[in-house]
Amino acid sequence: MAPPIFFPPRKAASMIVLGWREWLALPDLGVARVRAKVDSGARTSALHVDEQWRFVERGAPWVGFRFTPGRTRRVAIEASAPVLDEREVTDSGGHCNHRVFLRTHLRLAGQEREIEINLTDRRGMLFPMLLGRSAMDGAFMVDPARSFLHGRPPSTLEPRP
Template sequence: MSSTIVLGWREWVALPALGLDAVRAKVDSGARSSALHVDRQWRFVERGAPWVGFALTPGDAAGHSIEAAAPVFDEREVTDSGGHATRRVFLRTPMRLAGVEREIEINLSDRRGMLFPMLLGRTAIAGTFTIDPARSFLHGRLEPGMAAVVHRRPGPFR
């Protein structure tokens, strides 16, 4: 297993095709799929194929919004940790983490009440990464000027 890269339980993840340099993500082997917080989403057709546009607010003091769009990869039911199932849009996009870039599936979700705007599930980390739950942010910190998505709420995990 020495060829796998160790991640902390939280990391900064880049989603370059979506214009996101850094997204604060909880690495969660208990979650099958990855989820990205969006404030709103809309559908449209591009060259005969279904696409999804979405907007999210980075959580910075400026309160500006980031908009992105991607082809719809799939739509399927996702059951959250509370047992509630909802139908979600999935997209495939490159993710960059710890010097590795790979394409992952992400569903778009309202994670407004969550500490992290992104959940990095086990299908995104399988075969390349392992998790050390006692460590955090092993692969970089937020740099000034990055297009970052950060949810902050009072609590010990800032």
Template sequence: MANRIVLGWREWVSMPGLGIVGLRAKIDTGARSSALHVDAQWRYVEGGAPWVGFRLSPGAIGAGSIEGCAPVHDEREVTDSGGHRTQRVFVRARLRLAGVEREIEINLADRRGMRFPMLLGRTAMARVFTVDPARSFLHGKAAPGLAAPHSDPSPP
């Protein structure tokens, strides 16, 4: 436990493979899975495998949007904090936080009414991070914006 990196209850995260830099995330140990707000999503088949395309606006209104795509990793039922169950698509993406990069599972959701476009759940933090709920943005403010998408096939 002593070697774990301490996070505040909110942090700046990046997902360079999806073209996302400087996204505000709520760090939520009460949530098992992580969720990313998408404005729209659509399914298609590529090379015989299911894929999902999506569009999100990670920054301020008028700051631009990102269209991305990823293979569907899984699709399962998720119960939100209000007890509502919905079927969600899960993708895998590389998360960059506090100088650490790791592959995590993210479900795509409509988080339009939420203050944070990203919710980082406990499975994404396992064995690397711990949370101090009295603190926030401990690892600096990343410059919000878009990054050029790239693929990194190396394991976490």
């Protein structure tokens, strides 16, 4: 059994505590709010997409996609972004598949930071977004006994600070 990991008091004091599920925004993609499962066991973050397509913009590969961030309001959002990378990802069930990665801004708990996410079909999952540990690194800690600690963001995007 691995020894527990302790953060130095100064480092832990500067980190924001998240619950095991939180509301977040992805302003670059036009997502004002989406429910996310906070999963320190997952290395990368994943966003559910209903459909995705490729195209070239100014000689660079881009991906366009459509997704529905809510469970009750079935309003689809269309977005596009430059392709950062393409990699094989193994899901929690041990299945390996090829995914497109992109870089985007995350807005959570009053903080904004750039993160890497991959696009996948999470249709059977309870949360359209999975927030992995690489997106939380150095800024957030998780309290698995709590949830939605930072409230629900507004339904419209506010300009970047």
